[in-house]
Amino acid sequence: MSYAGPWGERRIKGASVMLDAARYSYPGGVDALHEVDVSFRSGDFTAIMGANGGGKSTLLKLVVGLLHPTSGAVRVDDVTVTQETFSVIAGMVGYLFQDPNDQLFCPTVAADIAYGPENLGLPPAEVRRRVDWAAETCGVDELLGRPIHALSYGQKKRVALAGVLAMGPRVLVLDEPTASLDPMAEAALMRLLKSLNQQGLSIIMATHDVDLIPLYAHRILLLRKGSVAAQGPLEEVFAEATHLEGCDLRMPRIAYLFDIFTTESSRPLTIGQARRELVRMVERGQLDLVPILLRGVAGGSAG
Amino acid sequence: MHIAEGILPAEWAVLWAVPAAAGTAVGLRRLGKRARVEPSVVSLVGLMGAAVFAISLMPIPVPVAGSVSHPAGTPLAAIVVGPMAGIVLAAVSLLIQALFFAHGGLTTLGANIVSEGMVGSLVGFGVFWLLRRSGRSLFWAGFAAGLIGDLAVYMTTAIELALALFPRDEVVRHSAAIFLAFLPTQLPLALLEGVLTGGILRSLAELRPDVAGRLRLGAGDLPAGSNAGGSAQDRSRRSIYRGVRSWWRSAGPLTHLGVVAGLLAAGGLAAWGTVWAVAISAGSWVGLDQGVMGRIAVERGRGPWTPFVNTDVGDLLLYVFFLGALAAGAILGWIVRGFRAETAPTERTGRGVARYFLGGAAAVAVIAAVWAGAAPGLRIGPVSGSGIASAWQVLAHPTRQKVLSARGGDVVLFVFMVSGLASGMIVGWRTRARRHGRLRVRLPHLHLHDLRAGDLMTWKVTGIQRMDARVKLGAIVLLLVLNLLGGWAVSVALLVVSLAVLLFWQRVRLLAIVLRLVPALIVTVMLILLRGFTVDGHPLFSLDLPLLSPTHFTWEGMSAGAELGVVVLSGVSLMLVLGLTTPLPALLAALRWYRVPALLVDVGMLMYRYLFLFVEEVGRMRQAQRLRGPDVSWSRSLGGFGRSGAHLLVRSHDRSQRVYDAQRLRGGGMDRLTEPRRRTIAGRTW
Numbered sequence: 001m002s003y004a005g006p007w008g009e010r011r012i013k014g015a016s017v018m019l020d021a022a023r024y025s026y027p028g029g030v031d032a033l034h035e036v037d038v039s040f041r042s043g044d045f046t047a048i049m050g051a052n053g054g055g056k057s058t059l060l061k062l063v064v065g066l067l068h069p070t071s072g073a074v075r076v077d078d079v080t081v082t083q084e085t086f087s088v089i090a091g092m093v094g095y096l097f098q099d100p101n102d103q104l105f106c107p108t109v110a111a112d113i114a115y116g117p118e119n120l121g122l123p124p125a126e127v128r129r130r131v132d133w134a135a136e137t138c139g140v141d142e143l144l145g146r147p148i149h150a151l152s153y154g155q156k157k158r159v160a161l162a163g164v165l166a167m168g169p170r171v172l173v174l175d176e177p178t179a180s181l182d183p184m185a186e187a188a189l190m191r192l193l194k195s196l197n198q199q200g201l202s203i204i205m206a207t208h209d210v211d212l213i214p215l216y217a218h219r220i221l222l223l224r225k226g227s228v229a230a231q232g233p234l235e236e237v238f239a240e241a242t243h244l245e246g247c248d249l250r251m252p253r254i255a256y257l258f259d260i261f262t263t264e265s266s267r268p269l270t271i272g273q274a275r276r277e278l279v280r281m282v283e284r285g286q287l288d289l290v291p292i293l294l295r296g297v298a299g300g301s302a303g
Numbered sequence: 304m305h306i307a308e309g310i311l312p313a314e315w316a317v318l319w320a321v322p323a324a325a326g327t328a329v330g331l332r333r334l335g336k337r338a339r340v341e342p343s344v345v346s347l348v349g350l351m352g353a354a355v356f357a358i359s360l361m362p363i364p365v366p367v368a369g370s371v372s373h374p375a376g377t378p379l380a381a382i383v384v385g386p387m388a389g390i391v392l393a394a395v396s397l398l399i400q401a402l403f404f405a406h407g408g409l410t411t412l413g414a415n416i417v418s419e420g421m422v423g424s425l426v427g428f429g430v431f432w433l434l435r436r437s438g439r440s441l442f443w444a445g446f447a448a449g450l451i452g453d454l455a456v457y458m459t460t461a462i463e464l465a466l467a468l469f470p471r472d473e474v475v476r477h478s479a480a481i482f483l484a485f486l487p488t489q490l491p492l493a494l495l496e497g498v499l500t501g502g503i504l505r506s507l508a509e510l511r512p513d514v515a516g517r518l519r520l521g522a523g524d525l526p527a528g529s530n531a532g533g534s535a536q537d538r539s540r541r542s543i544y545r546g547v548r549s550w551w552r553s554a555g556p557l558t559h560l561g562v563v564a565g566l567l568a569a570g571g572l573a574a575w576g577t578v579w580a581v582a583i584s585a586g587s588w589v590g591l592d593q594g595v596m597g598r599i600a601v602e603r604g605r606g607p608w609t610p611f612v613n614t615d616v617g618d619l620l621l622y623v624f625f626l627g628a629l630a631a632g633a634i635l636g637w638i639v640r641g642f643r644a645e646t647a648p649t650e651r652t653g654r655g656v657a658r659y660f661l662g663g664a665a666a667v668a669v670i671a672a673v674w675a676g677a678a679p680g681l682r683i684g685p686v687s688g689s690g691i692a693s694a695w696q697v698l699a700h701p702t703r704q705k706v707l708s709a710r711g712g713d714v715v716l717f718v719f720m721v722s723g724l725a726s727g728m729i730v731g732w733r734t735r736a737r738r739h740g741r742l743r744v745r746l747p748h749l750h751l752h753d754l755r756a757g758d759l760m761t762w763k764v765t766g767i768q769r770m771d772a773r774v775k776l777g778a779i780v781l782l783l784v785l786n787l788l789g790g791w792a793v794s795v796a797l798l799v800v801s802l803a804v805l806l807f808w809q810r811v812r813l814l815a816i817v818l819r820l821v822p823a824l825i826v827t828v829m830l831i832l833l834r835g836f837t838v839d840g841h842p843l844f845s846l847d848l849p850l851l852s853p854t855h856f857t858w859e860g861m862s863a864g865a866e867l868g869v870v871v872l873s874g875v876s877l878m879l880v881l882g883l884t885t886p887l888p889a890l891l892a893a894l895r896w897y898r899v900p901a902l903l904v905d906v907g908m909l910m911y912r913y914l915f916l917f918v919e920e921v922g923r924m925r926q927a928q929r930l931r932g933p934d935v936s937w938s939r940s941l942g943g944f945g946r947s948g949a950h951l952l953v954r955s956h957d958r959s960q961r962v963y964d965a966q967r968l969r970g971g972g973m974d975r976l977t978e979p980r981r982r983t984i985a986g987r988t989w
Contacts, residue, residue, distance in 0.1 A: 027513070064968060066964050066967075066968070086967070087970065090967065090968050090969065090970055091970070093968075094968075095965075095968050097961065097965055099961075101919075101958075102958065102961035102962050102964075102965055103962075103965040105908070105909075105912035105962055105965070105966060106912075108886075115966075115969055115970075116969035116970055119969060119970025120970055149915060163969065164969075167969060167970070
């Protein structure tokens with residue numbers, strides 16, 4: 001494709017996000033987040049995990065400016081998120097709602113994808129290019145003329161993502177993007193996110209899918225009842241089973257694989273080494289993953 | 304209350320547009336200010352606008368009035384979002400209905416905004432506010448607001464029509480007559496609107512005190528920690544309600560019918576009395592102002608009509624007859640359906656049969672009583688004296704003596720009686736059928752097909768579709784003005800051209816066009832019939848019916864009716880050309896280009912989106928309900944309407960907030976106003 005995307009030819013300049021002692025309580029008096037200090041660096045792929053009601057969605061809404069912290073501050077690059085900077089933040093941060101039905105409101109797919117770019121005041125030719133690019137990137141180019149209500153759930157999800165990408169965001173914030181998707185759609189979506197992230201886009205994603213995360217995310221933020229239980233690189237957070245306590249999570253199945261490597265092989269492996277080793281062994285046909293995975297599943301459900 | 308396109312002469316169209324524009328502008332200013340502090344209020348206005356839109360999309364044509372009837376919805380909306388925002392949302396929903404559904408019209412938009420938007424919002428909110436201040440419960444305040452607001456809307460419409468169509472000194476009498484023509488359909492609808500408004504408000508406060516508080520439903524003056532219906536006073540009120548309810552449930556079907564008929568008759572008579580009193584006392588202030596507009600109306604050839612409902616000679620009987628026929632029809636329907644009660648074997652026992660005879664006797668008695676009771680002191684043709692005597696005369700010698708005069712519109716009586724009988728039968732039939740679980744409660748499908756057809760109309764892209772929406776809108780408005788001013792020949796030409804464009808160029812299915820033209824067609828046919836029978840001139844044919852004195856259908860009357868009818872038809876089909884070839888977002892964007900305020904257009908877009916949201920939520924709720932209890936009796940489902948409405952509102956409210964958030968995050972909504980940017984025309988087909 002000749003068109004390189006809304007960011008132009010160069011690498012995407014991902015933005016960083018800082019939460020500085022951000023606290024949020026809902027008007028009813030429910031404390032959703034207690035003084036959270038988190039930073040998401042530019043170009044990171046961070047997964048936010050935690051139990052239902054742990055504060056994931058609240059945190060995401062603080063980042064995009066739909067909610068404003070009761071105390072403390074949220075900053076995207078150098079811009080503090082406030083009511084006044086809403087449109088500036090909206091131009092930098094793309095937000096994918098959990099339910100695409102909330103996000104799509106134009107009559108046709110093309111009109112919906114064009115909505116954001118048009119509001120950015122782009123010339124019609126550029127809007128058109130962005131729509132075509134975003135639709136092709138998300139695999140919905142066949143659907144452009146279709147009315148929104150005639151789409152399946154998975155298609156709606158992809159159209160919603162196309163609408164967000166067409167704005168050329170520097171941070172992508174996703175609320176449970178893989179929920180209710182079939183396995184193929186899930187894999188396709190995650191591959192797309194990974195390739196965008198490799199081009200430099202910062203991605204923050206709330207999810208429950210512990211098995212999916214280790215394959216894609218670099219960093220994990222664990223929330224437990226509105227506080228940070230753990231944050232850091234994937235290997236560190238998942239290395240300690242105690243981190244997961246109180247978050248209603250289990251270890252990813254792949255972590256059981258690593259466990260098997262460490263206990264049953266002659267030399268202990270780091271996760272990074274294990275990952276590389278695993279790929280090499282499977283590629284050479286030295287390893288049949290199926291029985292190991294099955295064992296991992298059994299262990300997972302027992303744990 | 305949507306006055307059809309073309310009914311109002313140009314002068315009145317302009318005159319009503321002035322207060323409508325002023326009210327909308329003030330509403331927009333206030334809404335804009337509020338939205339800067341609390342952005343989500345725009346979304347709420349859009350949501351309530353969608354509700355009003357859906358509520359007022361069920362047109363029941365009222366032929367004699369040149370308008371249609373349905374609940375107004377604006378009292379509820381005004382209570383929820385505030386009276387000034389209520390005007391804005393009514394204006395937007397009327398605009399979209401006119402542009403997209405040819406329901407109402409562009410030249411009658413001002414008059415419709417004044418009646419539904421301004422009067423409905425302000426009266427509804429005023430009544431609610433007064434009653435809340437004087438300590439009434441949410442339900443009763445809402446009930447009164449819905450009932451009074453609804454009737455006020457229709458009263459205003461009647462006045463608007465009478466002002467435009469009759470000379471100055473007859474305006475009061477004719478507005479009373481038009482209002483009366485509305486009443487048979489409108490009174491039950493107004494009662495329903497009252498129950499719904501009150502029920503929704505009460506359930507809303509019970510279900511979600513937080514939302515009710517946010518909606519400023521007076522949650523502040525409720526005791527902390529309790530819901531809206533929690534006070535001791537309310538509980539005692541509710542126990543009275545329960546007592547009445549249990550009595551109602553234990554009573555037999557005939558008692559039910561009697562009570563309903565009695566209530567309807569009492570309400571109708573009270574309203575009739577009021578109108579009557581106004582009409583009589585009006586003599587003193589008619590002629591106070593020989594206004595310019597009255598003269599203009601005459602000069603424009605829209606001079607005096609012979610009244611359809613002649614208040615001088617007792618034609619008000621029409622209404623009484625309608626009620627009588629309604630009651631009788633209900634009884635008949637109930638009985639007839641009973642014979643088919645295959646699922647209720649007990650109904651076929653001797654006692655059941657005896658009840659049918661009793662029911663039949665009751666039906667005859669109701670008709671006789673209405674006839675006898677209404678007749679004394681009123682002149683019906685040559686027969687005078689006691690009602691019973693005249694009834695006997697009619698029954699005993701149906702052909703010997705013509706008792707009713709077809710002149711002056713008594714022929715309408717038969718229309719009324721037949722329609723009353725028919726609607727009564729349908730009600731009776733359905734009630735019975737539902738009791739046997741043979742009929743499920745169905746929500747009307749709110750013209751959803753129409754709504755979507757507009758979007759899907761893109762399968763054949765023609766020049767007129769590709770034409771810029773701004774040009775198209777401007778051209779159509781010019782043609783509408785021409786339609787009003789150019790005389791009937793121009794209107795015929797416009798009608799033929801626009802129908803040809805739709806049918807042959809645009810290839811719209813005939814059925815789709817006819818469905819949209821039905822209210823206008825009924826208005827036209829009735830205009831021709833009524834004026835044909837009531838205007839003097841050369842007779843085309845004579846009618847000699849039993850009970851009626853011979854009457855003539857005149858050429859002059861027919862052409863007068865046809866002339867006005869053609870203006871209406873061509874106005875509506877011009878609107879169809881616009882609506883069926885242009886996606887709504889493009890129309891709204893075009894309006895924006897014509898310097899219509901951005902906030903108004905935004906509310907319109909939101910409204911359009913929320914309509915689907917409403918329909919989706921209704922569908923989901925109905926499915927869930929049906930799966931958990933398929934056969935709901937009508938009385939229970941009616942009782943649950945308020946609760947369902949509140950549920951629907953709460954669910955849609957939460958959802959609409961998320962939708963609006965999504966819009967703002969992509970640069971739409973209020974935030975765009977703080978930083979104006981150039982927009983391309985949205986909604987083009989790719």
